[in-house]
Amino acid sequence: MARKWVYLFTEGNTSMKNLLGGKGANLAEMTNLGLPVPQGFTITTEACTQYYDDGEKINDEIMDQIMEHITKMEEITGKKFGDKENPLLVSVRSGARASMPGMMDTILNLGLNDEVVEVLAAKSGNPRWAWDCYRRFIQMFSDVVMEVGKKFFEELIDKMKEEKGITEDVDLTAEDLKELAKQFKAEYKEKIGADFPADPKVQLMEAIKAVFRSWNNPRANVYRRDNDIPYSWGTAVNVQMMAFGNMGETSGTGVAFTRDPATGERHLMGEFLMNAQGEDVVAGIRTPQKIDQLKEVMPEAYEQFVGICNKLEDHYRDMQDMEFTIEDRTLYMLQTRNGKRTAKAALKIACDLVDEGMITEEKAVKMIDPRNLDTLLHPQFDTDALKKTEPVGKALAASPGAACGKIVFTADDAKAWHERGEKVVLVRLETSPEDIEGMKAAQGILTVRGGMTSHAAVVARGMGTCCVSGCSEITMDEENKKFVLSGKEYHEGDFLSLDGSTGKIYDGIIPTVDAAIIGEFGRIMSWADKYRRLKVRTNADTPADARKARELGAEGIGLCRTEHMFFEGDRIDAFREMICSDTVEEREAALEKILPVQQDDFEKLYEALEGNPVTIRFLDPPLHEFVPTEEDDIKKLADTQGKTVAQIKSIIDSLHEFNPMMGHRGCRLTVTYPEIAKMQTKAVIRAAINVQKAHSDWNVCPEIMIPLICDEKELKFVKKIVVETADAEIAAAGSSLKYEVGTMIEIPRACLTADDIAKEAEFFCFGTNDLTQMTYGFSRDDAGKFLNAYYDTKIFENDPFAKLDQTGVGKLMETAIKLGKGVRPEMHVGICGEHGGDPSSVEFCHKIGLDYVSCSPFRVPIAKLAAAQAALNN
Numbered sequence: 001m002a003r004k005w006v007y008l009f010t011e012g013n014t015s016m017k018n019l020l021g022g023k024g025a026n027l028a029e030m031t032n033l034g035l036p037v038p039q040g041f042t043i044t045t046e047a048c049t050q051y052y053d054d055g056e057k058i059n060d061e062i063m064d065q066i067m068e069h070i071t072k073m074e075e076i077t078g079k080k081f082g083d084k085e086n087p088l089l090v091s092v093r094s095g096a097r098a099s100m101p102g103m104m105d106t107i108l109n110l111g112l113n114d115e116v117v118e119v120l121a122a123k124s125g126n127p128r129w130a131w132d133c134y135r136r137f138i139q140m141f142s143d144v145v146m147e148v149g150k151k152f153f154e155e156l157i158d159k160m161k162e163e164k165g166i167t168e169d170v171d172l173t174a175e176d177l178k179e180l181a182k183q184f185k186a187e188y189k190e191k192i193g194a195d196f197p198a199d200p201k202v203q204l205m206e207a208i209k210a211v212f213r214s215w216n217n218p219r220a221n222v223y224r225r226d227n228d229i230p231y232s233w234g235t236a237v238n239v240q241m242m243a244f245g246n247m248g249e250t251s252g253t254g255v256a257f258t259r260d261p262a263t264g265e266r267h268l269m270g271e272f273l274m275n276a277q278g279e280d281v282v283a284g285i286r287t288p289q290k291i292d293q294l295k296e297v298m299p300e301a302y303e304q305f306v307g308i309c310n311k312l313e314d315h316y317r318d319m320q321d322m323e324f325t326i327e328d329r330t331l332y333m334l335q336t337r338n339g340k341r342t343a344k345a346a347l348k349i350a351c352d353l354v355d356e357g358m359i360t361e362e363k364a365v366k367m368i369d370p371r372n373l374d375t376l377l378h379p380q381f382d383t384d385a386l387k388k389t390e391p392v393g394k395a396l397a398a399s400p401g402a403a404c405g406k407i408v409f410t411a412d413d414a415k416a417w418h419e420r421g422e423k424v425v426l427v428r429l430e431t432s433p434e435d436i437e438g439m440k441a442a443q444g445i446l447t448v449r450g451g452m453t454s455h456a457a458v459v460a461r462g463m464g465t466c467c468v469s470g471c472s473e474i475t476m477d478e479e480n481k482k483f484v485l486s487g488k489e490y491h492e493g494d495f496l497s498l499d500g501s502t503g504k505i506y507d508g509i510i511p512t513v514d515a516a517i518i519g520e521f522g523r524i525m526s527w528a529d530k531y532r533r534l535k536v537r538t539n540a541d542t543p544a545d546a547r548k549a550r551e552l553g554a555e556g557i558g559l560c561r562t563e564h565m566f567f568e569g570d571r572i573d574a575f576r577e578m579i580c581s582d583t584v585e586e587r588e589a590a591l592e593k594i595l596p597v598q599q600d601d602f603e604k605l606y607e608a609l610e611g612n613p614v615t616i617r618f619l620d621p622p623l624h625e626f627v628p629t630e631e632d633d634i635k636k637l638a639d640t641q642g643k644t645v646a647q648i649k650s651i652i653d654s655l656h657e658f659n660p661m662m663g664h665r666g667c668r669l670t671v672t673y674p675e676i677a678k679m680q681t682k683a684v685i686r687a688a689i690n691v692q693k694a695h696s697d698w699n700v701c702p703e704i705m706i707p708l709i710c711d712e713k714e715l716k717f718v719k720k721i722v723v724e725t726a727d728a729e730i731a732a733a734g735s736s737l738k739y740e741v742g743t744m745i746e747i748p749r750a751c752l753t754a755d756d757i758a759k760e761a762e763f764f765c766f767g768t769n770d771l772t773q774m775t776y777g778f779s780r781d782d783a784g785k786f787l788n789a790y791y792d793t794k795i796f797e798n799d800p801f802a803k804l805d806q807t808g809v810g811k812l813m814e815t816a817i818k819l820g821k822g823v824r825p826e827m828h829v830g831i832c833g834e835h836g837g838d839p840s841s842v843e844f845c846h847k848i849g850l851d852y853v854s855c856s857p858f859r860v861p862i863a864k865l866a867a868a869q870a871a872l873n874n
Contacts, residue, residue: 002061004044004065005044007024008069009041013029014028014029019046021097021238022095022098022099035308036331036333037332038242039073040073040238040240041238041239043239044236047237048212048234051212052234056212058209067201073239073241084119089242090240091238091239091334092107092208094236094238100229101458107145107210108137108140109133109136109277110204112200117131128177129247139184141206142196144207208239225791225799231794243327243334244325245277245278251275252275253276253278254291255272255281255324256322258319259319261341261461262397263342263345264344266352269291271289271291273288278325287451305331318338319338321338340458342399343375344400346367346372350364350524365865370862371862377858382513383513386499386506392507396451396457397499397503398467399465401501402500403442403444403465403500404495404497405424407492407494407495407496408424409428411435413438414426414441414442417441418442419441425444425498426446427474427483428445428446431445431459432455436459443466444466445466447467447470448470448472451470466500468498473486495509517553528864531868532864532868533871534850535555535853536863537556538558538856538860539854539856540554545857546857550612552858552861553864556615557616562598562616572626573640575594576627577637578591578676580651587673592679595679598683601683603691610695611695613701617705617707617744619670620665622665623664624652624655624660634648674721677722681729684726689735700737705763706743707744707746708770712756715761743765744766745767746771747774750816752812753819755822755823757820758819758820758822761827764830766833771812772801772804772809775808775809776800783801804838814848817849830850830854837855837860839869842866846870847874
């Protein structure tokens with residue numbers, strides 16, 4: 001039997017999301033619930049994948065099923081494509097498994113041509129509406145299907161409005177719109193070199209292909225990479241009978257949420273426009289009315305809509321984001337989905353749903369995207385500073401957070417300035433999906449047009465970026481990169497501060513304060529702690545970082561990079577003396593100067609961790625990273641050492657390496673200069689003895705981690721130096737301090753010989769940054785030069801340095817755990833690369849049996865929530 005590629009809305013349900021996409025599955029579910037849904041059919045995600053497999057062609061089997069379903073749809077609706085009596089018009093929309101707002105393309109009013117438009121005008125007695133639909137269709141089809149830019153058509157509309165002396169599209173007459181349709185078709189012919197297609201079935205097939213193609217457009221590719229959506233999923237296509245919101249003042253269209261997506265408050269929130277089509281609300285071209293005002297405009301439709309909202313939220317047990325159209329006082333539902341929300345709203349909604357008895361604690365923990373917590377962990381504006389500062393403007397608080405930076409006017413500038421280390425605020429008339437990379441690079445986004453459901457607002461909320469939208473007080477001059485607000489002219493590079501929680505705009509820079517885990521955040525974290533198995537530690541090199549991580553719930557330090565401590569104050573001078581010494585005695589004398597300050601650092605770290613485990617990695621980078629580069633510093637070092645500048649330069653040159661990442665670093669430094677490890681061991685052990693004395697109720701047990709081991713004999717050599725030094729210190733102090741010596745696993749050979757290495761190592765910790773570099777043979781610092789080409793050609797779907805490669809690097813990790821624990825079952829195993837804070841990598845670490853993950857302080861709550869979800873999902 002042939003495979004089923006196409007489903008009527010009556011044949012699906014919400015559990016078929018993988019096949020029908022989110023939109024198709026929910027349209028089917030709403031149909032099953034008996035809600036007023038214009039009927040249609042869904043072409044599956046598998047058909048999209050097949051389209052790409054067949055070289056971007058729709059094969060005959062899929063084509064036949066589409067044609068068969070057009071006939072079925074004509075029977076259901078009683079209308080026919082291209083008919084002179086009762087013509088059928090449809091919308092064509094994409095819908096992937098995961099919601100991707102604004103990322104893919106939509107076409108409305110498909111089925112119109114020069115004859116059908118006349119039939120509609122005559123039958124409806126409303127020629128203005130018929131021609132408005134036609135000019136919109138030509139514009140959308142040209143833009144989405146044939147890639148003739150929207151702007152050419154916008155310019156024609158603006159020119160006509162100027163000639164007529166009007167400002168709003170709705171003031172254009174039927175004759176004006178008829179003339180525009182003619183101009184649009186001429187524009188199409190000029191750009192494409194062929195006439196606008198008149199056959200509705202040809203229009204439909206071209207539109208379906210365009211939706212499939214949009215799955216692979218640059219903005220969709222960027223969005224997928226950022227949101228862990230695999231390319232292989234494909235998108236479904238929904239073909240649905242049109243409901244018209246642009247038939248006059250008894251028609252309209254809108255978007256609404258069952259709860260506030262910015263705060264999580266339980267009240268209906270949304271916007272609508274009378275005499276408009278769906279795109280008008282989200283495009284931000286006209287400023288919409290609040291949903292509550294629909295009560296006055298059309299009370300029956302409003303009452304019916306509120307009833308449907310309650311029914312949908314009860315059914316899905318989550319906040320819903322819905323699109324609706326009212327056609328001549330009749331309400332139609334066009335979409336529902338679990339709404340995108342800010343992190344703050346996500347926590348409140350999850351807790352409220354538990355309190356309302358709608359969901360369990362486990363479901364609450366599972367429904368929050370850990371990556372979204374990021375925004376809550378970042379600074380907010382200092383309230384005292386805000387009280388003293390008058391805002392220069394106020395608009396819609398579209399996405400919360402505090403943003404402060406230099407003004408830029410284009411997405412490309414935002415990206416370029418960000419790459420050179422500048423913090424920027426992107427100011428636009430309105431944003432469009434092409435701006436996605438600039439929006440990502442900006443601290444915050446300010447738009448002149450658009451509401452709470454505009455592209456800027458929806459995308460900013462999804463990315464956790466602060467956004468203030470619809471600031472119509474701004475007089476914008478994009479071409480000359482300037483705008484006027486409250487009588488002041490702002491130029492590119494001027495500082496601006498945005499408060500996305502209140503919608504207020506401030507001149508200049510406003511100080512910020514750190515976030516804290518309280519309220520709903522605290523509740524969700526306490527539930528996460530209840531269900532997770534993985535411990536979460538932090539990577540911290542300073543007491544301040546360690547304290548912040550403890551506040552955010554870290555259960556230890558998984559990585560303290562001791563080399564970062566060498567760069568402070570005058571320690572670097574002593575370390576440079578050590579590097580330039582000629583004898584062991586000179587080296588020891590120089591290191592003796594560093595010992596007390598390094599010991600003091602460790603004492604502060606142990607204090608901050610209050611008896612929780614602390615893993616200290618011994619010196620890792622190659623020595624050339626510590627030597628001076630400035631002439632003055634070289635001269636100073638020469639004078640200290642009693643050498644000439646030439647001699648020092650010669651030493652510096654001798655440290656140069658062709659491939660330092662694989663050069664004289666890590667444990668190899670201890671093999672050549674054992675005195676470095678001796679000094680570091682003394683500092684670690686003396687600090688631990690002192691802190692244990694001061695806090696007898698704590699259990700201070702330092703974990704000394706030797707980096708870059710590739711062979712058991714290498715670790716045995718280094719460990720002997722550490723153990724002899726440590727045992728002598730403990731004996732001299734009359735202490736009973738316990739300590740462990742383990743290794744960082746970051747070389748593939750170490751993974752493959754982990755059973756031998758485990759004879760010496762008391763714990764393993766995966767350094768997945770270097771392990772990824774060594775496994776792929778990529779330099780992390782240079783991979784940026786070619787990775788984009790790898791994404792474009794679909795060789796890679798994401799950056800292996802940001803998201804753990806579970807197939808290759810993961811297999812090495814699994815091998816190392818199995819071999820290591822086979823020899824030493826009680827050994828603890830963790831991860832301390834950047835991957836420790838990435839949710840999908842945390843889930844993998846849970847599955848392969850790691851004991852803990854370690855990540856940067858601000859990612860600790862993200863890792864804890866991801867660990868709880870991993871435990872609940874597996």
